[in-house]
Amino acid sequence: MLQTAQSARVSVDGRTYLAFCSNDYLGLASDPRLARAAQEGCGRYGVGAGASHLILGHSEAHHALEEALARFVALPRVLLFSTGYMANIGMVTALAGRDDAVFADRLNHASLNDACLLSRAQFRRYPHCDLEALEKLLSATRARRRLIVTDAVFSMDGDIAPLPRLVELAERHDAWLLVDDAHGFGILGDRGRGVLSHFGIATPRVIYMATLGKAAGVFGAFVAGEPAAVETLVQRARSYVYTTATPPLLAYAALESLRLIEEEQWRRERLAQLIRVLQGGLAANRWRLLRSDTAIQPLMIGDNADALEVADRLGQRGLLVPAIRPPTVPQGTARLRISLSAAHGEDDVARLAEVLNDIARQ
Ligand SMILES: *Cc1c(COP(=O)(O)O)cnc(C)c1O
Numbered sequence: 001m002l003q004t005a006q007s008a009r010v011s012v013d014g015r016t017y018l019a020f021c022s023n024d025y026l027g028l029a030s031d032p033r034l035a036r037a038a039q040e041g042c043g044r045y046g047v048g049a050g051a052s053h054l055i056l057g058h059s060e061a062h063h064a065l066e067e068a069l070a071r072f073v074a075l076p077r078v079l080l081f082s083t084g085y086m087a088n089i090g091m092v093t094a095l096a097g098r099d100d101a102v103f104a105d106r107l108n109h110a111s112l113n114d115a116c117l118l119s120r121a122q123f124r125r126y127p128h129c130d131l132e133a134l135e136k137l138l139s140a141t142r143a144r145r146r147l148i149v150t151d152a153v154f155s156m157d158g159d160i161a162p163l164p165r166l167v168e169l170a171e172r173h174d175a176w177l178l179v180d181d182a183h184g185f186g187i188l189g190d191r192g193r194g195v196l197s198h199f200g201i202a203t204p205r206v207i208y209m210a211t212l213g214k215a216a217g218v219f220g221a222f223v224a225g226e227p228a229a230v231e232t233l234v235q236r237a238r239s240y241v242y243t244t245a246t247p248p249l250l251a252y253a254a255l256e257s258l259r260l261i262e263e264e265q266w267r268r269e270r271l272a273q274l275i276r277v278l279q280g281g282l283a284a285n286r287w288r289l290l291r292s293d294t295a296i297q298p299l300m301i302g303d304n305a306d307a308l309e310v311a312d313r314l315g316q317r318g319l320l321v322p323a324i325r326p327p328t329v330p331q332g333t334a335r336l337r338i339s340l341s342a343a344h345g346e347d348d349v350a351r352l353a354e355v356l357n358d359i360a361r362q
Contacts, residue, residue: 008344008345021321023215025340029218044248045248047249050244052245066222068255075224077227078222079240080251081237082243082244082245083219088111090238091223094238096145096147098120100121102149103146104148105126108149112180122141122143139173148170149178150178152188153181154296157290158293158296163179163196170206181194191261207223209224271342274342275295279297285357301334311323314336314355322336323336
């Protein structure tokens with residue numbers, strides 16, 4: 001059990017660890033300025049929203065955050081959801097139904113898969129980033145409406161989806177492209193604007209979703225896109241309509257987080273430097289570090305028991321790294337999911353590499 005705020009050094013069950021487990025990629029989750037913003041928001045708006053957005057739960061803090069996010073990601077309209085899970089469920093089920101088809105990367109996040117199943121559309125999964133296979137599926141479909149659904153940064157691999165080519169396919173086959181940027185928002189692109197900025201993509205075919213509980217260090221999520229598509233969500237996304245709005249104090253804190261994401265470029269530079277330190281430190285290790293330019297740096301172990309044992313030995317030496325096993329990842333690809341954060345120092349990452357090299361030699 002975690003007894004401290006989320007950070008590079010945490011206390012778990014009475015012991016202090018250097019941790020590589022969180023999605024707090026920019027080190028903002030325990031930033032005192034965010035905590036102060038949350039307190040100030042609490043002072044103004046109290047704790048609970050008290051109602052759903054469409055009744056009287058939509059506060060000026062939610063509104064200001066939606067406007068700021070739309071400007072930041074350069075899309076016309078934004079809708080806040082309570083969590084990324086709920087955003088994905090709402091987005092896919094509002095846009096696809098019985099006569100439609102959704103095409104999904106096999107390594108998409110569980111919430112997208114659940115959303116596709118719940119939509120009752122035809123659900124076709126294509127092998128990871130295999131655009132030829134996707135094109136075949138798109139050519140064969142006779143569905144009325146077609147949605148391509150993908151993670152922008154794959155959460156257990158750290159690689160980035162080939163979005164420019166996915167946009168081409170979406171245009172060629174008159175499909176929507178739904179992009180889940182949970183791990184790219186705040187990290188990729190100009191000032192952390194996310195994966196669309198990273199690739200310079202601007203098209204009305206994209207519906208963009210990102211979360212506020214990872215790099216942004218707060219809680220919540222949003223969907224952004226063309227006004228008509230977002231209006232469809234307001235009308236039909238059941239995980240938006242039939243739920244209490246998130247506490248406005250969190251929207252207020254997220255506004256401050258957005259300011260820090262945009263202004264503190266050094267956090268992304270630090271992350272890039274830490275990735276280099278890790279890659280250099282593990283270059284001669286017998287386990288392979290997957291190629292990733294994001295904060296997610298998986299070390300491929302293979303066997304489930306081995307992965308658990310390595311994680312356990314790291315723990316004994318004061319380092320926390322989660323072992324990820326099937327069914328979260330495919331059979332035979334158990335791995336350590338090392339996640340880096342701007343809260344880490346270079347010496348922290350060097351220490352992790354040194355201990356991992358030590359364990360690999362035993
Ligand atoms: C974490 C995550 C989500 C869910 O977001 P929450 O806000 O934690 O519910 C959705 N998609 C991806 C790819 C994620 O990594």
